[in-house]
Amino acid sequence: MAETRNGLYDVLISFFSETYESLAALERLLWKLCSTDNELNSCFNHVYNYKHNQMCTILMIAVLEGRINLVKMLLSKFRKLINLETKGAIIFNSGLTDGVTALLTAVVLRNFDMVKLLIENGAEVNTVNNYGATPLHVASSLGRADIVKYLIEEAQGDISRVNKGNVTCLNIAGHCGHLELMKYLLQQPNIDVNHQSHNGYTTLHWAVERNNIEIIKLLLSYNARIDIKNAKNMTSLEMAAESTDEEAVNYMLSIEDLIGVKEKIEVLELLGASFACRNKETYNLEKAYEYIMQAMKLRTSSGNLKTNLTPLVQPIAAYNYRPECVSIAELESIC
Numbered sequence: 365m366a367e368t369r370n371g372l373y374d375v376l377i378s379f380f381s382e383t384y385e386s387l388a389a390l391e392r393l394l395w396k397l398c399s400t401d402n403e404l405n406s407c408f409n410h411v412y413n414y415k416h417n418q419m420c421t422i423l424m425i426a427v428l429e430g431r432i433n434l435v436k437m438l439l440s441k442f443r444k445l446i447n448l449e450t451k452g453a454i455i456f457n458s459g460l461t462d463g464v465t466a467l468l469t470a471v472v473l474r475n476f477d478m479v480k481l482l483i484e485n486g487a488e489v490n491t492v493n494n495y496g497a498t499p500l501h502v503a504s505s506l507g508r509a510d511i512v513k514y515l516i517e518e519a520q521g522d523i524s525r526v527n528k529g530n531v532t533c534l535n536i537a538g539h540c541g542h543l544e545l546m547k548y549l550l551q552q553p554n555i556d557v558n559h560q561s562h563n564g565y566t567t568l569h570w571a572v573e574r575n576n577i578e579i580i581k582l583l584l585s586y587n588a589r590i591d592i593k594n595a596k597n598m599t600s601l602e603m604a605a606e607s608t609d610e611e612a613v614n615y616m617l618s619i620e621d622l623i624g625v626k627e628k629i630e631v632l633e634l635l636g637a638s639f640a641c642r643n644k645e646t647y648n649l650e651k652a653y654e655y656i657m658q659a660m661k662l663r664t665s666s667g668n669l670k671t672n673l674t675p676l677v678q679p680i681a682a683y684n685y686r687p688e689c690v691s692i693a694e695l696e697s698i699c
Contacts, residue, residue: 387437394442405445408438411452417460419452420469427469427478428454435478439485448487456502463494471499476510480518489519496527504533504549507542516552523552530562538567538583541576550586557588564594572600577611590616590623601627605635608646625666632659660692 394404407422414420414428423446426434438446453462456472467487470478479499483489490498500521503511512533515521526532534555537545546567549555558566568588571579584590590601601623604612613635617628636655639648663669670690 387433390434391437391441401445404442408442408445409447409450411450416455418454420454421446421450421452421466423448423466424450424452424454424464424469427466427475427482428473430473430475430478432475432478432481435481439481443485448482448485449491451493461493461495463492465491467491467499468493468497468502471502471506471508471511474506474508474511476508476514479511480514483515483519489515489521490525492527496529498522498525498527500525500533501527501531501536504536504542504545505540507537507540507545509542509545509548512545513548523549524554524556526559526561530560532556532559535559535561535565535567535570538576538579539570539574541574541579543576543578543582546579546582550582557583557586558592560592560594562595564592564596566592566594566600568592568600569594569598569603572604572607572609572612575607575609575612577615580612581615584616584619584622591627601631602634605631606638608635608638608644608651610635610651625662626668629659629662629666629668632656632662657692660689664692 409421411419411421412425414425418428420428423435423438426438448467449465451463451465453460454464454469454472455461456464461472464472465487467479467482467489468491470482489500492498498521500512500515500523503515516523523533534546534549534557537549550557558568560566565573566588568580568583568590569592571583588600591599593599594603598606601613601616604616613631616622617631623631632655636652636659638644639646639655640652641647
């Protein structure tokens with residue numbers, strides 16, 4: 365049987381450079397090499413060591429090579445003998461990804477026509493690789509809105525399925541910065557804009573981490589919450605302030621009734637303090653003063669002044685033993 369499998373593999377590889385007209389001859393050779401259905405079944409569903417240690421079935425190899433006419437012939441003549449869910453390993457994102465089917469292979473290659481052909485022949489739309497990623501997850505990471513739309517609308521792919529990191533398609537699209545794809549996903553029924561992954565990140569957390577203001581604005585227009593904390597106990601707004609993302613912070617604070625006055629004050633103080641950190645490339649004392657002054661003015665106007673403070677750390681000589689400022693006048697006096 366091993367000799368037969370190797371013979372089939374060699375014959376198939378030899379036809380990759382041939383024309384469509386030669387496929388009939390290939391079909392005859394396949395039947396000649398494998399005299400029974402059992403032999404063909406074993407050969408077609410065996411996982412071969414292909415280029416760069418990829419582990420692939422005959423069908424997966426044809427998909428990898430982009431030979432759609434060959435795939436059509438195999439599926440039309442030998443469909444009942446081919447298990448579309450046999451899994452192998454292919455190169456994706458510079459490394460081998462295990463647990464990959466022919467459909468996942470087609471998605472990785474961004475081959476819409478191949479994806480459609482495999483789905484039409486019964487490929488499982490919600491198949492997962494060893495990381496729990498479905499074809500929808502992979503297509504979302506690649507920003508292929510056409511494939512995502514087809515898998516959802518025509519193949520009924522599960523948009524809510526999570527991978528092993530508890531990450532959804534929307535999380536992935538936000539993390540990767542695929543704005544147009546996110547516009548489509550957010551219009552789908554039952555989409556959870558505030559879903560959290562295992563690290564507590566929402567899609568908004570990822571958009572903030574990537575400093576992607578357009579996606580931040582889009583998510584907020586779909587009522588993304590800014591008060592959800594990640595595993596490090598940080599909200600997306602606090603993350604933006606800590607990373608000195610002025611545009612994101614100012615935009616979020618400009619939305620009426622999104623957070624309370626006390627929270628606004630704390631975020632402005634965090635933004636100012638972050639600009640004052642000398643170990644950051646964004647070190648800027650003028651910006652630090654600007655935002656701490658904004659916070660102080662808001663404290664004053666809202667009656668949230670700090671009084672009778674007990675300092676957590678005693679004043680030191682480097683700052684002329686100054687305690688924390690509790691009024692606009694005190695803050696102005698240090699400039």
